[in-house]
Amino acid sequence: MNTIKYKTIIFALLFGMALYGCSSNGNSSEQQNAAEEHEAHNHEAATTGEEHNEALSASEEESAENEVLISGKQMEGAGIQLGKIREQQLSNVVKSFGELVLAPSDEATVSALVGGIIDDIRVMEGDYVRKGEAIARIVHPDIVNMQQDYLDARSQDEYLEAEYLRQKRLLEDSVNAQKTVQSARASYQSNMAKMQSLKKKLQLIHINPENLTPENITDGYSLKAPISGYVTQVKINTGTHITPQQSLFHITDNEKTHIDLQLYEKDINKVAPGQKITFNLANNPMKQFMEGEILKMARSFDTEKRTAIVHAVITEMNDNMLPGMSVIAYIQTGGEKQYTLPETAFVSDGGKDYVFVLKRESEVEENHAGHENEDEAHSEEVHNHQQESEHDTHSDGEHAEENHFFVFEKVQVDKGITQAGASGFFADFENMTTARFAVSNVQAILSEMKKGSSGHSGHAH
Template sequence: MKNITFNHLIYIAWALLTPLLISCSSPVNETEDEEHAEGNKVELTQAQYDLADIQLGKIEQRTIGSELRVSGIIDVPPQSNVSINLPYGGFVKYTEMLPGTRVKKGQFLVSVENPQFIQFQQEYLEGLANREYLKADFERQSSLYDEKVASGKSFQQAKSAYLSNEARIKSMEARLKLIGFDLRKVQAGEISSSVSIYSPENGSVREVFTNVGKYVGPQDAIMNITNSEDLHVELSVFEDDIPLVAKGQRIRFSLANNLNTWREAQVFLVGSGVREDRTVTVHGHLKEESADLLPGMYVSARIETGSHAVWAAPDEAIVRFGGRHFVFTFLEKKMENGQPHYAYEMIEVNKGISEDGFSEVSLADPTLDLSAIDLVTQGAFTLLAKGKNSEEDGHGHGH
């Protein structure tokens, strides 16, 4: 027998193993590809299909705006936020107002008492009482002066006393009106140490700064009233983005406690100054009034700075799994064991900007045709749950 060297043994082993490796390697790769493809497919029986209420449509071209994401608050212009005060101060006698109370123009708000008010009314009535005497004396001295009977000094004294009294009367009338007294009642002898304050316009009480028995000075606000009909959104836009913003652009915004409900506004004013935080104020008029909007509420907003046509799918058709986005397409209806089955495939997409319930999409596989997809527009989440449950049970697709 010939001697067999170590190199000969290696050669013989390699010759025997190579066909086996070749025969095993190719089927394994094909099986993995098939399993991956099957893992993205879902089949429904007729009963499952009826229960799922699947709806089909197409990925369509839509015009979606390019948006600038910002934040801000609900606010009112200065002329719609009224502070209630009393020029001469006093003690709060009575009020029923609470923050949030809705009021109409002319409605009673608060009564304030000040003993000095009695003196003001007394001086006014005394001035009225002296008016007739001083007027008559002035006219008499004027007549005597014209007839050269009375001296000029007497005439001038009578004239000065009459005009000075008239000036005091007008001054006291203005003061009493400013405080809030009805001059006709005062002239009728109705003297009061308290005055009632009424709402200057429709709105709601935003804040109350006092209580019964508390003294409020001339500089103190008793309460604030806001006219909610003039609510607007006040947004903070970084200075670098301001060139993109212009009057008339559409604003979509949502409240912090309800991010899924979008409301609309329109840019009507872009600020001209940059604040310390490097932002510029942008104001937007509301498209519709909402009773649940209150001044000071935080909002998350998007300003539409442009628009372009994109391929878009309904948000309900896009599902998220494993950190990626997918849609389902209808493949076929087939018969198995005399029963109809409906086949669907999950396709990965890239999700772009969203607007009005639609989102821009592009296919992760560029070889596929977007327009040819029979898109599942309703029931995508049901298909996702069915497919992933089937995988966990060890099946490639669900039957």
């Protein structure tokens, strides 16, 4: 019985080993076939890549000086778009230099009418204050005496007025002499003049004399802002002894800033009130030009500079513009049609303005059509190589973008006025009106050109 059992076990083991050997031979054959197919595919792709590089190299050799080759992938990645010239109505301009200024009525120096000691300072440089707002407080015994003198004069006024009227009635009744009436009237009028003078002085230092009583006499007064604006200077500190008419604060109403432009003698007759201007800061330009309008001509001429002053108002004030800043302005003196491109189509290099003109657009010929379908079939047959096949398919998609390339020429132009995002320019080259231009992110094309010219990888010539 035991002998039969051992024979059965040995037979089962031998049969299992035979089955495993057959399965292993089948799997090895499939893996070998898959490896051979994948190697053939990679060889074909490498051959195609070499052909692509040879085609690009041939295109580069055809490029002339000041030209740069940009692939379709680079165009898409940098967001470079193409556009054509448009004819637009832009103004003739007069270029002028000037500065932001304030009219004399729009800035104020704050002084004290009555001297004393600075008891409190309520503002600092940069604070915005409104007209009539208290910015400091001044105390002094003379201010107390002034209020006392006013109260005395006001009390005397009632008595002297009554005495004058009484003496006047007695004169009418022939009881007293004319001289007595005249003396009473002189005393009454003298006290009235004193009272009115003290009243005005108290009003000037913002103490209301009508509400003044012996109980509410104050030891000082508030110094108030004469205009609304920004505090640009604080020349005192707490405890400073000040004198009348001493300059303590400086306030400017920056919202009323205007432009004073210097016009050269040859341009004076071209400029008139009402003409529009565009301007920007000379030393710290903002992203967009601002607008204004010629207000009037200053009727004076600088014989040394050979210039005249023109005043211009600002259409919309910007907080970054401060009095004293230098500006560059373009006065629009008339309108005519001229060639324009979007403002983003221009790039500055070495102090000159350039645009990039599309010279040609081509595609490298393909000799490996259908690889994507073969990869999909291959991935279905061999599951173990699915990720590699997907990678090859993605690479073919990127390769298709590389096959499409653009050759741009860098052309110098004379850039004119910019209005509403369009810039006029002057240039002279063939087929200018039908040519296509790079109109966005042209700095990327310039960078690619410089990268190639410096000996690094790139397609510039």
